[in-house]
Amino acid sequence: MLPDLSTLTVHAAREGLRSRAFSAVALTQAFLDRITALNPTLNAYLTVDADGALAMATAADARIVAGEDGPLLGVPIALKDVLVTRGVRTTAGSKILADYVPVWDATVVARLRAAGAVFLGKTNTDEFAMGSSTENSAFGVTRNPWAHDRVPGGSSGGSGAAVAAGLCCAALGTDTGGSVRLPAAFCGVTGLKNSYGRVSRYGLIAFGSSLDSIGILARDARDAASINAVIAGHDPQDATSLDAPVPDYTAALTGPDLRGLRIGVPREYFIEGIQPEVEAAVRAAIDGLVALGATCHEVSLPNTSLGLPVYYLIAPAEASANLARFDGVKYGLRIEGDGLESMMRETRGAGFGPEVKRRIMLGTYALSAGYHDAYYTRAQRARTLIKRDFDHAFEHVDVIASPVAPGTAFRIGEHVDDPLQMYLEDVFTINMNLAGICGVSVPCGLDSNRLPIGLQLMAPAFGEAIALRVADAYQRVTAHHLQRP
């Protein structure tokens, strides 16, 4: 008897697979059927690899029958389409990579493959992960399962929608400025943003190399912990992946007792313009943590408002360098022109969408002779102030709590003509990327339109275990994460 896929957690799936209540093949087929039924409306998946998924499930069943156990063995998951997967089309949400079939696996993909996870397919994303709504995908917007006229958040919107709609048990996303946490909040699922350097970026199609991180969208903190145990850790292929021990994330989930835990509440994150229901839900969630024994302390992150201008100089600058590799020579689209340079210009002009071009232009300008010091170097110096804010705050508190975003999911099309307004959706998330710290987005209620609200729990760099512990404690005594569209 198959379980209800729309609420199936990774740990419940494992329990059923272990006890032979169902096979990995039956579970995978059920997810594929559900995807066939719902994906035409939601557009959460760009590519569904049914044959590959069933082959992986068959192999997982053989391992299960042979007595093997493991946290992800036979569990159907989804991968954001910026993670390269051997033999499966990987587009980064861009026309320029519409037909790109990688010949190798990203490190996280290889690790999940070895652990016996089943890959259902590749999820929609803003082009090259540049966006907060998934509207910048070259392959159409993903619809929010809670309200089909709303965005799922971005850029990992396909992963957020797939988890919320029960189209997979969990999914990988990536987070450069909020791209795991925002879709987690807008879709009512749990999102883990790892510290910079915690997870190898090898095989992640690069956007902002000093900011990119790979994270998880899941039904609860416990699932995020068990997946992170598989993907975290040093990788010789990524010099920025830190060679530091990976804690036992599942063992860190010690229950609902939070006595001794100090929670910081940053005054700069409760600003005018925030949706009142969001503020009320987040403050109620913090009260809930205090009821579990934690203490609450006001903290100040005085340079918070520098975050957006710093980010929108540094991230485009890094993007403009990273995206130089798409030139019509090695892979992807090629438009023939009048000579080499013309071929490159025409290829890039036709292959990149409006937001990607905008950021390449912005980054190129910020790095160009005469403006480099005024924009790029100045942004890097202000970045130091933002990082110091967190360093100082974490001398006094263990986690910092805030909203994930000022409001709930907005309507499709609402911000498309105003890039600056769209960037403001990231105001509470981007500073964590600039500082390299980690955090979790946890569902903490619904607004009056029945749209999910996210609580952001920030922890110091490499403090994933504590952020997950607090999120898990909250989920043990509340039911917000169990609500479904």
Add this chain to the structure above:
Amino acid sequence: MLTVNEVEGIARLARLALSEEEKVRYARQLSSILDYAAELARADLEGIPPTASVLPARSVLRGGDAIGHHTLSRTDGLANAPRSDGTAFVVPPTLPGALSGE
């Protein structure tokens, strides 16, 4: 306010072909984003060092054993090439009057 002329200069550096309509739109949009970024001019950054990476800078030298570990075969390397002759990527001539790559 960026001019269309300046936008064309940036697009040249970035190897991006833009339509006339795009040039006008980007001039307006990039200007408003840069105005917003000008907020940084008000921050007191005297004596503050830049942060290029949040991780401590360290030199990484890999052992010789790692060489070849993740290199692609020629076939795999060319597998996604828009044009190749089976042994190399094929590109248009880089210099006027040079021999064609084919």
